[in-house]
Amino acid sequence: MKIVIIEDEKHNANRLKQLLQDIDKNIQVVAILEGVRESINWFLSSEQPDLVLMDIRLSDGLSFEIFSEYSLKCPVIFTTAYDEYAIRAFKVNSIDYLLKPIHKTELEASLSKFCEIRSTMIQEVVIQDLVNVLKGKEQVFRSRFLIQIADQYKSIRVEDVEYVYSEFKITYLVLRDNSVHPVSFTMEEIEEQLDPMLFFRANRQHIISLTSIRDIHNYFNGKLKVILSRHPSLELIVSKDKSVYFKKWLDR
Template sequence: MNITIIEDELRTAKSLENIIREIRPEAKITGPYQSIEASVSALSEGQQPDLIFMDIQLADGLSFEIFKSVKITCPVVFCTAFDEYSLEAFKRNGVDYVLKPFSKEDIVGSFKKVDELKNFFQQKSIPDLAEMLISIVQPTEKTSFLVFKHQKYTTVQVEQIAFFYIRNDSTSIMCFDGQEFALNQALDQIGNTVSQKQFFRVNRQYLVNFKAIKEVEHYFLRKLYVKLLIETPDKLLINKEKSANFLSWMENR
């Protein structure tokens, strides 16, 4: 399997390459290509790869510009820190949309989608477009987050996380065992990638795991006071407008 990496962050590209080699050791990997110009040049020469892992924001613009210069016929897995380009990505041969920082599990999921798509066409002479779109576009919930601490990268499983919170304009993870990690993602973005059944955005600063909730009390002005098993730097209050949704979320699980 020939795989091309288009990514302008060399550290991210190397991490992706290492993960791919773990999953598909037989793969031949080319790249990384860091710009639109370099990518167009590489894809214009010779046979196209079987799969492309492509960042969206490159050094000289959005990678969608590549498609204007080169006809790409292979599947593309888009890897990006931004979720606003997902619709455009699926118009450009996208079979998966992986948000950074990605984990090995995310890339395994991407290969699974590519394999399912390949098997789909092998088994059916006339593709069912609706079935394909459901299989490809259906979002997958994150199972882990890649974090960096003490000069080392590691992954934190979602089930280990008691809550996400914003402190001094930065997002952090607090685990049930008391470990804390900085995370280079906005809380809004995290809320869209984790299970909505398992996590609730109690206010602008906190996204909490249902399993971390110890008890809930009525508070002044019809607010709710949420107490967690893990101590939080701030008192967790839910305003009256959001209280009904929160209680419904707790009940309907």
């Protein structure tokens, strides 16, 4: 079985590859692709695999953009934390999803499901239906957060968020007024909810607002150091792998 992995986080991609090989040593991962454009170029010049494991939110856009430029006929298993309506849509249509972090038993079950439907001819239609369902929702991003302060509640506009960070498994919003507020979401959930044109996942600990950036400096080994206007002392490093996508994000 030949499989392509589309995932912009290297550690996630490598873990997926290892899990696949643990499940079946005959599985061949023929490519690990990190972005929309790289994936389109690969499909245009390569033979289609048997299966694609595809993350929805990539550093240079949403993976649905691949389908608008290339007719992918093989089945796809999406890896996502997307909303329940979209998930329900492709569960019904027999295209599976994996909720991060991905576990071996879940991946094994998804592969078994793929093997059961592999001989059917409905996959292209099913994938297009899923893309249509999710594309209808892709522009709906969070505009406000409701937070609790003591025994009161406060509504915070997304544009007032300077950056988001995670520490000891707790996620915090840092606002323009320098106040810090914990929220009951993971970094992955926050990333899904924020408009990718305005916010960027700089690293595992930080999501930054476009308007919060003051300066960007080259750092060692191809990394970038970002200085925020209101928080210049923050040590915010963009990895070598992400720096390419970060610069593309800034140059839109």
